[in-house]
Amino acid sequence: MSRSLRHGALAATAIAFSIVSLSACAAGNNAETLQVRPDNAATSVGTIKVQNANVITQGEPEAEGPAVVAATLFNDGTEDEVLESITLPGTDVQVKLQPAKGTGPVEIPAGGRVILGGKGNASAVIEGGREAAQDGNVQQVVFKLSRTGDVALGANVVPATGYYKDFGPSAAPEAPAATPSATPEAGGSETPEAPAGETPESPAAGTPESPAAGTEQQGTPETATAGTTG
Structure with missing residues (x-):
């Protein structure tokens, strides 16, 4: 082998070694690929695109x-x-839609977007979420729109931890504390006692004077007495 060929082979080997070394460094703990977002479901139908679709459950397994x-x-x-509804085929759960502000339908403006999930955004809440979807599965989700119709895709089911924490559901509200009953206890309908020093008036006090009293007042008139003595 000539000297020029040997030099060329050595140069090619050095270049190949450098590429392998750089690749190994890029795959380390600080690799850029480790900083990317999770691979979430996405699809498009007509002019509608759905991206970053997930079903997010409670953060704690229990x-x-x-x-x-x-x-x-x-x-x-x-x-x-207008996003008219969201359904999860294969389940009988209901998904409650709520706009970011106020009440009414969830609208997607022309040339715009709407975000479901996260603080200050519209929401799509699945009651009975544990029964509807299990972490680690892929759940079919259908978005029904007023003009485009159905847009379906398979969404990952993930817990509200890590990257998904800020987009997950709130915990179930606690039951309100018991309050004392306002109903009086048995036997509580007793007649209130009269104030100290007073006694209830007798029924006779409210009746007209007795006839005897009236007779005493109507005794023989003075005129009649005077006439007898005269």
């Missing part, structure tokens, strides 16, 4: 409470869309 559907819906069309 915690009671609802789950939520979290997603971002984009409307690339020229007319507004």
Whole structure:
């Protein structure tokens, strides 16, 4: 082998070694690939795009409470869309939609977007979330829109921890504390006692004077007496 060929082979080996070394460094704990967001479900139908779709359950495995559907819906069309409902095929649970402010439908403006889940955003709450979806599964979710119709995709079911914590559901509200009953106890309907020093008046006090008293007042008139002596 000539000297020039040997030099060329050595140079190629050095370059290959450098590439392998750089690749190994990039795969370390600080690799950029470890900082990316989780691979969430996404799809599009017509002018509607659904991204970052997940079903998020309570953060603690034994915690009671609802789950939520979290997603971002984009409307690339020229007319507004209304998210009429969200269903989870294969289950009989209801998903309650709530706009970010006030009441009414969840609207996706033309050329805009709506975010489901997270503070200050619209919400899609699944009552009985534990029965509807299990962590680690893929749950079919159908978004029904006023113009586009059904947009379906398989969403990951994840607990509200880590990246998903701020988009997850709130815990089930605690039962209100028992309050004392206002109903009086048995036997509590007793007649209140009269104030000290006073006695209830007798019924006779409220009746007209007796006839005897009236007779005494009507004794023989003086005129009659005077006439007898005269």
